[in-house]
Amino acid sequence: MTEEAMGLQALHFSKTFGGHRALDDVSLTLRKGEIHGLLGQNGCGKSTFIKILAGYHAPDPGAELILGGRPVSLPLPSGRSQALGISIVHQHLGLIPSLSVVENLELSQLSASREVAISWRAKREKAAATFARYGLDIDPALPLSRLAAVERAMVAIIRAVEDLRSSGRDGGVLILDEPTPFLPKRDVQKLFELVRQIAATGAGVLFVSHDIDEVQEITDRATILRDGRNTGTVDTKDCSRQQIIELIVGRKLTQTSGAPRLPAGAPGLASISRLAGGGVEALDLDLKAGEIVGMTGLLGSGFEQVNYLLYGALPARAGTLTLGGTTSHIPAHDPAASIRAGMVLIPGDRNEKAAIGVLPIEDNVTMPVLGSRLSRWNVRRAAMRNLALELGETFGVSPNRPHQPLSSLSGGNAQKVVLAKWLQTGPKLILLDEPTQGVDVGARERVFDAIRKSTDGGAAVICASSDYEQLAALCHRVLIFSGGRVVRTLEGADVSKDQIARACLESPSLLRAAS
Numbered sequence: 001m002t003e004e005a006m007g008l009q010a011l012h013f014s015k016t017f018g019g020h021r022a023l024d025d026v027s028l029t030l031r032k033g034e035i036h037g038l039l040g041q042n043g044c045g046k047s048t049f050i051k052i053l054a055g056y057h058a059p060d061p062g063a064e065l066i067l068g069g070r071p072v073s074l075p076l077p078s079g080r081s082q083a084l085g086i087s088i089v090h091q092h093l094g095l096i097p098s099l100s101v102v103e104n105l106e107l108s109q110l111s112a113s114r115e116v117a118i119s120w121r122a123k124r125e126k127a128a129a130t131f132a133r134y135g136l137d138i139d140p141a142l143p144l145s146r147l148a149a150v151e152r153a154m155v156a157i158i159r160a161v162e163d164l165r166s167s168g169r170d171g172g173v174l175i176l177d178e179p180t181p182f183l184p185k186r187d188v189q190k191l192f193e194l195v196r197q198i199a200a201t202g203a204g205v206l207f208v209s210h211d212i213d214e215v216q217e218i219t220d221r222a223t224i225l226r227d228g229r230n231t232g233t234v235d236t237k238d239c240s241r242q243q244i245i246e247l248i249v250g251r252k253l254t255q256t257s258g259a260p261r262l263p264a265g266a267p268g269l270a271s272i273s274r275l276a277g278g279g280v281e282a283l284d285l286d287l288k289a290g291e292i293v294g295m296t297g298l299l300g301s302g303f304e305q306v307n308y309l310l311y312g313a314l315p316a317r318a319g320t321l322t323l324g325g326t327t328s329h330i331p332a333h334d335p336a337a338s339i340r341a342g343m344v345l346i347p348g349d350r351n352e353k354a355a356i357g358v359l360p361i362e363d364n365v366t367m368p369v370l371g372s373r374l375s376r377w378n379v380r381r382a383a384m385r386n387l388a389l390e391l392g393e394t395f396g397v398s399p400n401r402p403h404q405p406l407s408s409l410s411g412g413n414a415q416k417v418v419l420a421k422w423l424q425t426g427p428k429l430i431l432l433d434e435p436t437q438g439v440d441v442g443a444r445e446r447v448f449d450a451i452r453k454s455t456d457g458g459a460a461v462i463c464a465s466s467d468y469e470q471l472a473a474l475c476h477r478v479l480i481f482s483g484g485r486v487v488r489t490l491e492g493a494d495v496s497k498d499q500i501a502r503a504c505l506e507s508p509s510l511l512r513a514a515s
């Protein structure tokens, strides 16, 4: 293979943070036209590797970068990686929902443009032609907020590729940092189709993901990192799922024994009656102590709102909740009262809604028990640190250094802190929204164990998720939503990844219903 056939050669990348070696002599080669997976457990160094390519981190001395056969000096100047032919789409996409599609597409061009008057009509026509080239039917004039999640992801990807083209770097390198976790599985296929088209134009695509099935489906090769080191680059088609898992975790994972069973005669714990609000219509649900009920469906089908309505984080129109013998009017719920009543909500968007990144891990994790368990009158730092250390050990937070800011943890480890923070309060009803989003395959089992421990103690769980494998591993029952209502309930042997996927596919599409 000639040097020119290489889109990107990253050689001997290392990065040390205050004595901790987050990346240790990692080399990775991305060929032109190749889709290449980047995999590894939480905290193994994937984001650090990408941040060096984004010009956000300077690598330790000794690193080399070759782009399209030409050496490039490191560190890359911040904000200049695109001009060199590297474009990155982060999980949060970097789009502005209140702007139109075309305005979002033009954002980075406009900031560099010297145009005095902008012809938005011409820009819309150009955007429509671009979408048509990729076989997409997206109206450039629509506000971005009107698009389905998958369309927004596709707009972000097309913007990244078009920005590369306009900087004269046809082909180039596109990095997709976990683009799929919030997407319903059906829509992931649309996104993959777009990614394949982009690779066919000669771009090298680096695809960062925790979803091994997706990596096997979309990538040609994959590089696996463990503890900051490269443990191997494999041809994905020649590698079984089990082999990839072993490369990631460094050992065989014990198989989970299918869907769990609820003991016969478990007492009733909670009862939801006629809940309505947002996109949810007249939901009735009885939960037993120890029961884990999954909720899923297409995005917009309502399943993703139920937990927020119950908790009082979204306004409900109607409904009652009976929890531990006390009945309450759901439209009157607010988060503080919900916590007092024994409910906790663990939101999917932990960065925005579940944690304070600039505060130490110990402050974040001890927040709900400061008054009750640590001290009523003053803050006892040593006690906070000990409790945070203990919880970090139980939940497998790595590195377990409670004094560090939460933002220094990798995404999956931050999620473990959020779970520890709320599960330690001994809640009766646990409301989960995508609980293992961004959590690696090894750590998932720890998260599941922590949730099961709470249910063994008599709590009930509602788990809203688009991750069918997670629902199948965790739930006793799975409710399939469509149009704000439960259209199917899967129980017993039917709680499997394939059956859940099929039930969702068979439910009518609502993606366009709102537009």
Ligand SMILES: Nc1ncnc2c1ncn2[C@@H]1O[C@H](COP(=O)(O)OP(=O)(O)OP(=O)(O)O)[C@@H](O)[C@H]1O
Pocket (backbone or CB within 6 Å): 017, 022, 040, 041, 042, 043, 044, 045, 046, 047, 048, 049, 398, 399, 408, 409, 410, 411, 412, 413, 438, 440
């Ligand atoms: N700014 C920072 N300061 C200190 N340590 C950091 C910083 N950024 C990352 N680290 C540490 O470097 C290691 C690698 O983190 P990184 O975010 O690259 O992991 P990751 O593989 O992307 O994980 P995840 O899958 O959870 O997102 C972790 O131990 C993390 O705590």
